[in-house]
Amino acid sequence: MPMTNHPELARVLDRARLEAQSIPPLTRSLPDLTLKDAYAIQAEGIRLRQERGERVIGLKMGLTSEAKRKQMNLDSPVYGVLTQAMQVPAGGVFRLQGFIHPKIEPEVAFRTSRELRGRISREEALEACESVFAAMEILDSRYLDFKYFSLPDVVADNSSSSMFVLGTLERPLRELVLAQLGMSLEVNGAPVQSALSSAISGDPLLSVVQLCELLAERGEALPAGSIVLAGAATAAHMLHPGDEVRLTVEGLGSVSVSVT
Ligand code: OOG
Numbered sequence: 001m002p003m004t005n006h007p008e009l010a011r012v013l014d015r016a017r018l019e020a021q022s023i024p025p026l027t028r029s030l031p032d033l034t035l036k037d038a039y040a041i042q043a044e045g046i047r048l049r050q051e052r053g054e055r056v057i058g059l060k061m062g063l064t065s066e067a068k069r070k071q072m073n074l075d076s077p078v079y080g081v082l083t084q085a086m087q088v089p090a091g092g093v094f095r096l097q098g099f100i101h102p103k104i105e106p107e108v109a110f111r112t113s114r115e116l117r118g119r120i121s122r123e124e125a126l127e128a129c130e131s132v133f134a135a136m137e138i139l140d141s142r143y144l145d146f147k148y149f150s151l152p153d154v155v156a157d158n159s160s161s162s163m164f165v166l167g168t169l170e171r172p173l174r175e176l177v178l179a180q181l182g183m184s185l186e187v188n189g190a191p192v193q194s195a196l197s198s199a200i201s202g203d204p205l206l207s208v209v210q211l212c213e214l215l216a217e218r219g220e221a222l223p224a225g226s227i228v229l230a231g232a233a234t235a236a237h238m239l240h241p242g243d244e245v246r247l248t249v250e251g252l253g254s255v256s257v258s259v260t
Pocket of ligand 1: 068
């Protein structure tokens with residue numbers, strides 16, 4: 001059987017992203033694509049971005065809530081890589097042009113202050129994360145129909161990572177009951193999604209534990225100073241020109257983005 005050509009598949013996905021032209025899911029022509037292949041393709045895609053000067057600043061977890069797993073009809077958490085070029089400043093502008101079918105999701109994010117390697121406990125994650133803040137992730141899938149893809153497809157596509165916005169109020173984790181924060185996403189002043197932070201992995205800090213487990217399976221560590229997006233608390237919301245999107249997280253303030 002021929003070896004899967006990870007660099008070539010990464011280039012196909014990279015081109016789809018840069019040209020904002022969706023493509024059929026990889027598994028349509030490669031039904032045997034494994035998760036291991038998919039993470040290798042993802043890593044190649046990040047390497048291409050690094051070659052163009054992008055810097056890795058963190059990781060995102062995806063499919064950590066029941067709402068998202070149901071929306072995407074997939075059943076286990078995945079991760080993707082974040083670079084500095086994907087960040088929209090808080091209160092900034094997100095331009096739809098150049099994206100395929102972007103959606104936004106309410107999240108919380110952590111900042112780590114020490115490296116985490118191997119399987120860790122919640123207590124170790126608590127020790128290693130110096131702050132928590134509100135965050136919104138803007139997803140975009142490079143595949144034709146955002147709905148129909150398998151786990152290896154989404155992982156190869158950097159777990160639908162596109163852009164993200166971080167809140168400016170960073171708080172120490174021990175000051176909050178992390179699993180009990182009310183989260184509300186509003187578009188043009190009207191609530192569109194709301195949930196308790198427990199919707200994220202039962203407790204958003206457990207997303208960090210799960211991330212370390214996934215990284216450990218690949219012999220990788222979570223570097224000190226990483227941003228970790230914990231995954232969406234609710235289903236994703238489609239973006240339209242003129243949308244003013246605001247996320248408020250209890251104890252963590254609000255963060256907004258304008259869509260043009
Ligand atoms: C997969 C990524 C999901 C989340 O927060 O659950 C995700 C997708 O929905 O395309 O990032």
